[in-house]
Amino acid sequence: MPSEFTVVRVNGVSVSVPVGTTIAVAIAIAGQPCRTSVTGEPRGPLCGMGICFECRAVVNGIPHSRTCQLLCEPDMEVRTDA
Amino acid sequence: MKKETYEVVIVGAGIVGAACADAFAERGLRVVVVDRDVVGGGATAAGMGHIVVMDDSEAQFALTHYSQRLWQDLRPELPDDVEYEQPGTIWVAADDEEMAEVRRKREYYRNRGVAVQVMDARELKQAEPNLRDGLAGGLLVPGDAVLYPPCAARFLITRAQQRGAKLRLGACVTQISEGCVRSNDGQEINGDIVVNAAGANAAELTAGIDIKKRKGHLVITDRYPGFLRHQLVELGYLKSAHSVSRDSVAFNVQPRRTGQILIGSSRQYGAEHKEVDQTMLANMVRRAQEYMPALGTMSAVRVWTGFRAATPDKLPLIGPCPGYKSVYLATGHEGLGITTSLGTARILVDQVVDSKPEIAVEPYLPSRAVKEFVHA
Numbered sequence: 173m174p175s176e177f178t179v180v181r182v183n184g185v186s187v188s189v190p191v192g193t194t195i196a197v198a199i200a201i202a203g204q205p206c207r208t209s210v211t212g213e214p215r216g217p218l219c220g221m222g223i224c225f226e227c228r229a230v231v232n233g234i235p236h237s238r239t240c241q242l243l244c245e246p247d248m249e250v251r252t253d254a
Numbered sequence: 255m256k257k258e259t260y261e262v263v264i265v266g267a268g269i270v271g272a273a274c275a276d277a278f279a280e281r282g283l284r285v286v287v288v289d290r291d292v293v294g295g296g297a298t299a300a301g302m303g304h305i306v307v308m309d310d311s312e313a314q315f316a317l318t319h320y321s322q323r324l325w326q327d328l329r330p331e332l333p334d335d336v337e338y339e340q341p342g343t344i345w346v347a348a349d350d351e352e353m354a355e356v357r358r359k360r361e362y363y364r365n366r367g368v369a370v371q372v373m374d375a376r377e378l379k380q381a382e383p384n385l386r387d388g389l390a391g392g393l394l395v396p397g398d399a400v401l402y403p404p405c406a407a408r409f410l411i412t413r414a415q416q417r418g419a420k421l422r423l424g425a426c427v428t429q430i431s432e433g434c435v436r437s438n439d440g441q442e443i444n445g446d447i448v449v450n451a452a453g454a455n456a457a458e459l460t461a462g463i464d465i466k467k468r469k470g471h472l473v474i475t476d477r478y479p480g481f482l483r484h485q486l487v488e489l490g491y492l493k494s495a496h497s498v499s500r501d502s503v504a505f506n507v508q509p510r511r512t513g514q515i516l517i518g519s520s521r522q523y524g525a526e527h528k529e530v531d532q533t534m535l536a537n538m539v540r541r542a543q544e545y546m547p548a549l550g551t552m553s554a555v556r557v558w559t560g561f562r563a564a565t566p567d568k569l570p571l572i573g574p575c576p577g578y579k580s581v582y583l584a585t586g587h588e589g590l591g592i593t594t595s596l597g598t599a600r601i602l603v604d605q606v607v608d609s610k611p612e613i614a615v616e617p618y619l620p621s622r623a624v625k626e627f628v629h630a
Contacts, residue, residue, distance in 0.1 A: 210477075210512055236476045236553050 180248040195239035195250055196220070196227045204252045206239060230254045260286045260420070262606075263435055263445030265427045265459065267291075268298040269403055270584050270591055271451035272410035273599035279417035281607055286443060287411065287419060288435060290426035294407030297453045300470060300560020301592045302508050302516055303406070304485055305399040306343055308590065309362050313569055313617030318590060319368065320613050321597035325399065328596070331413075335405045337511045343398035343485045344373070344381065346505070346545065347390040352489040356393045363395065370395050384481055384546050392489075400485060400508055403592045410595075427452070430459045433580045447606060449582045450575070454561035456585035460575060463620065465586050468564040469525040471535050472518055476553040479513030488545060503538040505545040517542050517549065519589075521562075528559050562588045572598050572618040573605050582606065583620045 176191040182202035189198050196217045199206055205214030206227045217227035222241045230251040231237035239250070262278045264271045267289035275287045289295075305325050308318045325338075332338050347353045356372055363370045371394040378392045379385060411421060425437040434444050450460050454467040488505040506518040520538045525531065535557060543550045565571060565586040575581040584602050587594055601618070604611040616622075 234551070235478060 178244050178246050180244045180246075180250055182250045183253050189244050191244075193244050195229070195231060195237075195242045195244055195248070198244050199227075199229060199239060199250060199252060206252055257442050257444060258286070259444040260284045261446045262286070262449065263288065263443050263447070264449045264451055265289075265430060265435055266296075266451035266453060266456075266585075267293045267407070267411060267421065267423070268296050268451065268453050268591070269294060269301075269407040269410065269595040270453070270587060270598055271449070272407040272414065273595040274449055274451055274584055274602055275414035275419045276410045276417070277599035277603045278606075279414045279419040281603060283607075285414065285419040286422060286445070287414070288422045288425050288427055288437065288443065290424065292423060293411050293421070294404035296455075297560045297562055297591060298403045298407050300472060300558060301403045301589070302472065302485075302506070302518055303401045303403040303592050304343070304508060305401060305593050306485075306590070307363070307368055307395065307398065308593075309359060310568055311617075314590070315362075315366065316613045317570070317594050317597045317618065319366070320600075321594045322397065322399070324596035324600065325401075325593075326397075332401070333405070333409055335402065336409055337402040337405070338399060339401075339509075339511055340397070340399040341484045341509055342394055342396040343487060344378070345393040345395070346378070346385070346486055346488050347392055348488065348490060349390050353390045355489050356391060359393050368395065369397060382483060382486060384548050385486070386545060386547055389545075394484070398485060400510075401592070402510075406592070427459060430581060432578060445580070447580045447582055449584055449602070451584040453585055453587075453591070454563040456563060456571075456583065460581065460583065462577070463571060463575070463583065463585075464566055465571075466523060466564045467526065467561040468588060469520070469522040469528075469531075469559055469561055470518065470589070471520040471530065471538055471557065471559050472516060473535070473539065473554050473557050474510075475515045475517070475549075476555055477513035478515060478552060481513075481548070482507060482509040482515050482546075484509070486545070488541075501534065503534065503541045505541050507542060507546065507549075514555075515549070515552070517554075523564075528561075530557050530559060563591075564588045567622075570594060570598060570618055571620040572602050573615060573620055576621045 215226045217240045218224040227240045228236045261283040262285045264287045278285045373392045429436040457465040485508045501522045503520045508516040520534045571583040571586040601611045
């Protein structure tokens with residue numbers, strides 16, 4: 173069991189995850205889709221390895237960040253509703 | 255050998271060929287459009303789709319202004335996928351010298367009934383907060399629009415087909431002669447008239463017309479809604495685009511309905527291959543970042559190229575081809591073919607059916623530009 177946890181905010185809601193967790197997983201724990209397609213469909217990670225671009229979200233103000241390739245860090249602001 | 259006969263055979267299903275097909279079909283003529291590829295797959299797919307009034311010359315102004323009005327008239331009929339929007343253009347002035355050009359341009363447009371507004375540095379920054387600090391100002395032309403060219407070409411072709419026109423795709427025309435085109439599948443199509451609307455390839459089909467390929471690059475970004483509000487073009491563009499020999503880049507960015515940003519532009523002569531030229535691309539993106547530094551933080555999703563059909567005097571060739579009785583030209587639109595397609599079609603049809611055009615056709619007649627004509 174991991175001994176350390178870190179807290180990030182997903183759409184303003186705090187989520188506590190073990191250190192080393194990707195943001196994509198934190199978003200999943202928060203029960204949110206990562207992004208919304210042009211036609212309004214909710215999207216989430218498909219490949220998990222940075223290729224499909226379906227896991228994009230706004231991380232610390234940077235749009236289109238691939239959340240499956242980024243690890244959670246303390247006080248990160250993640251927005252999937254921007 | 256199979257033969258077909260029409261009143262009008264149009265070679266090229268780009269936006270110019272499509273607009274011509276639609277306009278001829280509207281007058282009740284039996285039309286066929288032939289293209290080696292798909293509708294709007296050549297220069298049409300590599301154009302930004304900026305519906306812009308230009309002032310390089312009186313003739314260029316007349317054709318772009320007339321054509322923009324035709325697009326405005328057509329707007330209610332355009333399907334949603336054409337993405338017609340009217341963000342307006344801002345001609346961006348970097349320094350006092352370019353501000354002087356802004357004022358000249360204002361007078362020119364005003365005197366010809368085009369609404370414009372001069373912006374000082376503060377107003378420009380307010381209108382486009384992502385432009386860098388220290389620019390001098392700009393000229394807003396609110397009537398300018400943008401659209402998605404391949405879908406606009408498809409709309410025009412579809413409407414032509416509804417009016418009875420035929421479309422032959424996948425047939426590569428290898429020869430245009432008096433009243434006849436031949437394709438590489440051995441087929442001949444006869445027409446009372448033949449229109450060469452083959453864009454940058456037009457000179458390969460009609461010897462003697464002075465059209466050169468002028469390569470361009472485009473970049474499209476991911477979606478960043480709200481980042482950009484107007485089509486922005488640097489006034490330095492006037493200096494670079496007019497240079498007929500040197501390769502050049504200019505800051506030219508366009509907001510798409512999706513929130514994507516289309517980034518241009520580059521101009522190259524003598525580049526025959528469609529591969530992305532990394533040096534030109536880097537120069538183009540660097541130029542864009544000089545005006546909008548935050549573009550450097552964005553993700554590009556695609557880069558592609560195309561070939562403009564450039565004439566020596568920057569005006570298209572619209573009308574009868576000298577040396578022929580039945581061959582007409584509708585090409586040479588360089589970077590303005592999306593805008594001027596509709597005006598081109600109207601004044602070409604007017605010449606063929608002998609009705610009075612709404613603008614003078616003389617500046618665009620191919621006879622002005624002929625060197626020597628060799629019959630195919």
